[in-house]
Amino acid sequence: MxxxxxxxxxxxxxxxxxxxxxxxxxxxxxxxxxxxxxxxxxxxxxxxxxxxxxxxxxxxxxxxxxxxxxxxxxxxxxxxxxxxxxxxxxxxxxxxxxxxxxxxxxxxxxxxxxxxxxxxxxxxMPFFEDRAREHPIRWTFQSPMADWPTVEWLLDALHGAGVPCTWKKTARTARRQSSIQWEGELLPTSDAEEMECGGVRAMLYGPLDGPGFGVVLQVEGAHNRAANRILSTAADLLVRRFSGRCLVGNTIIPGGEWLSWKTLEYQRAIDSEPADK
Incomplete structure (x- = not known):
């Protein structure tokens, strides 16, 4: 919006x-x-x-x-x-x-x-009292498009990008909001040890302020390279396929600027690291 x-x-x-x-x-x-x-x-x-x-x-x-x-x-x-x-x-x-x-x-x-x-x-995004604590790694995307991504599309796209995942569906509860269309966890298939560390929680909700939808991706459990890669790749795939805007922390980023913004932030993180002695 x-x-x-x-x-x-x-x-x-x-x-x-x-x-x-x-x-x-x-x-x-x-x-x-x-x-x-x-x-x-x-x-x-x-x-x-x-x-x-x-x-x-x-x-x-x-x-x-x-x-x-x-x-x-x-x-x-x-x-x-x-x-x-x-x-x-x-x-x-x-x-x-x-x-x-x-x-x-x-x-x-x-x-x-x-x-x-x-x-x-x-x-x-949907608000839950038991999830009020901010997650260290969370990415939110909102699109005005009526054509929503499915779990199958996301899994196929991740596989095509070289990041194969399995899907663990979250059981529906009485407190679950009606706007949530699907929710579950993306788990890496390449490393059983990393699967035990946790994957990326993914949730799609809508319609939202019209026919559009929103997606929340957040790393679950212990942070590991595989989960971070899943989140980063899934975010890139979504902004390439659907128009919209992203939310990282308190920063709202147009979807078309996401890739360049992410690259800049990554470079800043590298530049801020102390040089090896």
């Missing part, structure tokens, strides 16, 4: 869709300024300011990570007193007047933005 917010009707949709982010919390705030060189004054001139805010919240039995990008910012303030935490949100207030959007991210106005327009990007 990537929805523009430009007028009063859009503001009403935003507050209705998100429930005003009630009970959520802000994890990241980013500000960027764009400057151009003005030959007449021989100075750089500020041309645009953009503020983006990442919010994690829950609504309608779904855990959601939203990126609200505010463009053409003319007023921006963030204030947090010592010992206070303005990241927690009771409810976001928004209005559209005289062609300007105004956002109050808490009743005291400690996080306040005025801008020309905004856009909402979001990735959603």
């Amino acid at each position: 990537n929805t523009p917010i430009k007028d009063l009707e859009d503001v009403r949709w935003l507050l209705g869709h998100t429930g005003g982010f009630r009970g959520g919390y802000v994890t990241d705030v980013h500000m960027s300024k764009r400057r151009l060189y003005d030959e007449g004054s021989a100075r750089e001139v500020l041309t645009d300011t953009t503020v983006s805010i990442i919010v994690r919240y829950r609504i309608r039995e779904m855990a959601r990570v939203a990126k609200l990008t505010m463009i053409g910012v003319s007023d921006f303030s963030i204030f947090e007193q010592e010992g206070a935490d303005c990241s927690r949100l009771e409810v976001v207030q928004a209005e559209w007047t005289a062609g300007k959007l105004r956002f109050w991210f808490d009743p005291q106005g400690e996080l306040y933005v005025v801008c020309d327009e905004a856009s909402l990007e979001e990735v959603a």
